[in-house]
Amino acid sequence: MIRPGDGSGQPVTPSDDGGRPTGEAATAVIAVHDAAVVLGGHRVWHGVDVRVSAGEFVAVLGPNGVGKSTLLKAILGLQRLASGRISVLGAAPGRTRSSVGYLPQRRSFDSSVRMRGVDVIRLGIDGSRWGLPLPGRVARQRRQRIDELVELVDAGRYAHRLVGELSGGEQQRILIAQALAHRPRILLLDEPLDSLDLPNQAAIAGLVSRISRSQEVAVVMVAHDVNPILRYLDRVVYLGPGGSVVGPPDRVLSSDSLSALYGTPVEVLRTSDGRMVVVGQPDSPVPHDHQQGGD
């Protein structure tokens, strides 16, 4: 399971240790095989093997600067691999853009942005189309789709207000609706819980999980703190300095597995309410109660 550094002799099991029967190439919507990325001569991560199936919720965890966002960008086809392979819906990354919804790591909209929530959602539907939007059947379908999306993320109360005036959690729901505009089969979220308060973190985590199940969307979420999403996760990709670990949360987020990954004793503690705390890791921890400004 663990692949610390280069060929340490550990057996390599690329995937299928999620709780459900996956494993066949046909069912994996994302397949990352032995992938590595080099940025500016520096090897960011390597030996990453993960498969994600429809309706699964997978978290990408790891210390700051380990390249969590880069993994999402590689899946999007925005970051070239130094070695290895990624296939998205059976094709090369970037080939199936309309089937992939993406929420970039975000600075929120500031109050000077003069757009309503529904305008932001609409950009996801036809913002990349050329030509003038004409009234008629297409316009009616678009309005209907906007209403559906507003309903899906439960934003009816504020979708018509200026997006810059909304709270962080409300903006995040609007942006998730935008990312879902084309009924994507894959949703990639880069730290969507960052800079939200705890109740909003829990609410957004629940929303993403619900969408993942009900719309059969494969979700890959980069997270700084695993606790708000822990109970929804099917699998965890933990990127570390020595390699990566992939597997169900209990197995990956254990003292043994993280100690092997960091190459130094690390302890994972569970609080009485089920929250996880990692103690003793060299860099910033996975689960972590206060916010740190992005990376």
Place this chain on the structure above:
Amino acid sequence: MDDVHFSVNLVADVVQMWSQPFMVNAFRAGTIVAVLSALIGWFVVLRRQTFVGHTLSAVGFPGAAGATWLGFGALSGYFAFCLAAAVVIALLGGRGSGRHSDESALVGTIQGFLLACGFLFVALYKGFLNGTNALLFGSFLGITSRQVVVLAVLAVVVLALLAAGGRPLLFASTDAESARVAGVPTRALDLGFLLVLGATVAAVSSITGALLVFALLVLPAATAHRLTARPARSLALSVLFGLVAVWTALTATYYSPYPLGFWLTSIAFAGFVVAAGGRALRERRRRGFRRFAW
């Protein structure tokens, strides 16, 4: 213009004004300029590129002065310098951000140097001293039919481009990263928009002068942005304000001893103050109401 007097009969006033061919041309050119700058300006304000707009209008002056000195005519000078400056700014800024904060000091430095060049060109071209005024503050009342045709052609091209690329440009301007992932060519749009902006500024400068183009570019658009958040409605309002400002200013100039630049800027500015004040009042009332409801 000593024998013209404004009367209460507006129709008679307009008929009298339009009996002068130079005023007809001024209204034609003014209308085109108002529509163009209001639409492009709306995106300039949205993209927070007003400093870029200002730079492009400022470099028009040395361009026009240099071209006049060399005998090419001011219009070609406006186009050459504005388009060249647009490319330079695109190369400096770039990175698909649409913002140019890092480069603003450098751009400002170059802008200052080019202004100095403009005054040198004016000095080299002797007997041009009256022309400096026209280059900086415009020559609305001496527009030829040929200038109107040039403006009309440019306007058709720019409007077609905006109609084709308006939505991706809106997406790229408000949320560059999501737009890029959705397949919008944000870098190409950044450059394309700067070129269209450069061409618009050049064309408008030849009518309004290098200093006033900025007012026409930013004021109607900023006013519209204050009033509504709906993109289509806001664009339409921006055009409306531009037209009202230009038409009113031309009429006021015809019937008063004061220059067009003063009228145009003052009217547009008054509109902005009213809109901003109205919005502040509305927000205060709404907040007061909320506090009450709380």
